[in-house]
Amino acid sequence: MNEDKKIFEELQAGTKDLEWFSNQFSVLKKKYPKKFVAIKNQQVVLAETSLDTLIQKLKKRFGNANDFLIDFVPDDKYVLVV
Numbered sequence: 001m002n003e004d005k006k007i008f009e010e011l012q013a014g015t016k017d018l019e020w021f022s023n024q025f026s027v028l029k030k031k032y033p034k035k036f037v038a039i040k041n042q043q044v045v046l047a048e049t050s051l052d053t054l055i056q057k058l059k060k061r062f063g064n065a066n067d068f069l070i071d072f073v074p075d076d077k078y079v080l081v082v
Contacts, residue, residue: 017042017069025073033075038068047073 020042021028028037028044036054038046045068046061048054058065 013041014069021069021071028073029076032073034073036070036072038065038070040068 017039021037021039032044032047035047035049036051037044038054038058046054046057048057051070051072054070055065058068062068
């Protein structure tokens with residue numbers, strides 16, 4: 001049961017980080033254009049232009065890249081076509 005609680009808490013934290021990313025998107029576009037960002041606890045922990053570099057740095061610094069929400073922040077010229 002303890003493992004289930006831990007998984008649930010991690011999912012809740014990830015959901016909060018995703019909501020934060022969405023709410024802060026315009027700010028992040030100005031601060032981190034064309035970069036991959038690693039987010040944990042509603043803050044950017046690391047930003048890099050290369051996804052590989054970001055993951056390598058996360059592993060070196062924290063031991064695991066899976067504990068972070070990782071997403072790409074486009075610049076103002078980016079257009080999403082659905």
